[in-house]
Amino acid sequence: KAGVTQTPRYLIKTRGQQVTLSCSPISGHRSVSWYQQTPGQGLQFLFEYFSETQRNKGNFPGRFSGRQFSNSRSEMNVSTLELGDSALYLCASRSGLAGESETQYFGPGTRLLVL
Amino acid sequence: AQSVTQLDSQVPVFEEAPVELRCNYSSSVSVYLFWYVQYPNQGLQLLLKYLSGSTLVESINGFEAEFNKSQTSFHLRKPSVHISDTAEYFCAVSHRGRAAGNKLTFGGGTRVLVKP
Numbered sequence: 001k002a003g004v005t006q007t008p009r010y011l012i013k014t015r016g017q018q019v020t021l022s023c024s025p026i027s028g029h030r031s032v033s034w035y036q037q038t039p040g041q042g043l044q045f046l047f048e049y050f051s052e053t054q055r056n057k058g059n060f061p062g063r064f065s066g067r068q069f070s071n072s073r074s075e076m077n078v079s080t081l082e083l084g085d086s087a088l089y090l091c092a093s094r095s096g097l098a099g100e101s102e103t104q105y106f107g108p109g110t111r112l113l114v115l
Numbered sequence: 116a117q118s119v120t121q122l123d124s125q126v127p128v129f130e131e132a133p134v135e136l137r138c139n140y141s142s143s144v145s146v147y148l149f150w151y152v153q154y155p156n157q158g159l160q161l162l163l164k165y166l167s168g169s170t171l172v173e174s175i176n177g178f179e180a181e182f183n184k185s186q187t188s189f190h191l192r193k194p195s196v197h198i199s200d201t202a203e204y205f206c207a208v209s210h211r212g213r214a215a216g217n218k219l220t221f222g223g224g225t226r227v228l229v230k231p
Binding site for chain 2: 090
């Protein structure tokens with residue numbers, strides 16, 4: 001099976017702009033989670049979507065939002081970008097089925113630079 | 116709430132020497148435990164996991180970790196490292212039970228630098 005894919009891999013934006021990141025989970029997986037990785041804060045959970053519904057949300061401002069489509073692909077949107085939003089954004093998928101349901105598999109990430 | 120502490124931010128080690136990366140967690144409920152590895156400019160790769168059963172788990176590339184419930188630890192070990200093991204290693208936990216969702220809480224990471 002193909003792994004988790006994320007597009008784009010690299011992105012440069014300026015303050016005040018908005019950005020949309022995309023994630024395609026492993027085929028058959030129903031859950032997608034998003035994480036932000038920065039040198040200062042480390043890896044932090046943003047939100048999880050399961051069958052098109054947000055199941056869990058981290059402690060991030062409302063500028064960070066997401067959605068999941070019927071084919072389990074997910075998008076993450078950040079509006080009114082700030083310099084501090086520069087980070088590696090990682091997407092992870094899990095099957096949602098019994099047994100292996102708790103294991104998350106990560107994509108390569110999208111590196112966002114806000115100037 | 117849960118938290119994960121990786122006691123060493125950096126671990127230099129010579130090739131073919133053993134290495135141990137320490138991970139302690141705090142949680143009010145039962146957890147699943149994971150180790151992920153991140154190579155430069157890449158995402159996270161699952162190294163090994165403890166979901167249930169034997170408290171000693173092994174990976175295909177020689178790493179092992181032991182879940183110690185009384186000490187709330189999940190230390191990672193490898194008896195003989197290779198240059199290719201140079202990477203950053205992250206310990207993570209998630210709550211058991213679907214009601215809690217599947218959020219992973221990560222430690223701060225341990226950078227392993229293998230020297231020839």
